[in-house]
Amino acid sequence: MIVRHLEDRIGTENDVATYTWNSRRLLLEEDGVGFSLHDTVIKAGTETLIWYKHHVEAVYCIEGEGEIELTETGDKYPIREGMMYVLNGHERHYLRGTTDMRMVCVFNPPCTGREVHDEEGAYAASKA
Template identity: 60%
Template sequence: MKIVRLQDIVGTEREVEGPGGWVSRRLLLKKDGMGFSFHETIIPAGSEFTFWYKHHLEAVYCVAGNGSIEDLATGEVHEIYDGVLYALDKHDRHILRGGTEDMRLICGFNPPVTGREVHDEDGAYTLVTDDD
């Protein structure tokens, strides 16, 4: 059994801040052996990010705040708020926008991330294939 406390992640290498101020706290990584990674992500109010997880599927559940997601293939925009889940089941290229409050998101990635990934020019995580 694994017990992970968010307070033990904050301020460590498992807390990653990206350009524009988003923060990802990696609660489970590939090396934890669960077959997926699990994160808490904070999207600042008023921010905008283009992401495209070409190598990962992601499910995201909003537990606080608000914003929107735009599907760049269809142009559809969906509101995000506490209680809404979105799943990027087709490696969907998208724009994530913070609303009037910071969004607190709980995210699962498959395959799991190692924690060393960075967003490339397309907004995608590179695929790390070693066992770390």
């Protein structure tokens, strides 16, 4: 059994921050459960290009408002508390925070913990 508290991850190597988001990694590849779990804050007034070409991501918004826009179609979906989306087709997208948004994110394959988006908006492929 694994038990962790968010406050114990904040300010550690498991708290990865960029200009547009801050991801507190709660479960990682090394935990051996087949997925990773992140508590992520998307910062208000920011836009991030994301393309998880090597991962499937499920996202559940627990706080805040924003928008996801698919780059291929231009389709836009408002994000608010209680909304969930899954990037099961590896959709390239823009993620915009109108306010700070707090998101619970699940990745398969699991992340190692230090990932940040590359120039294409992707995380590197898992080496496992």
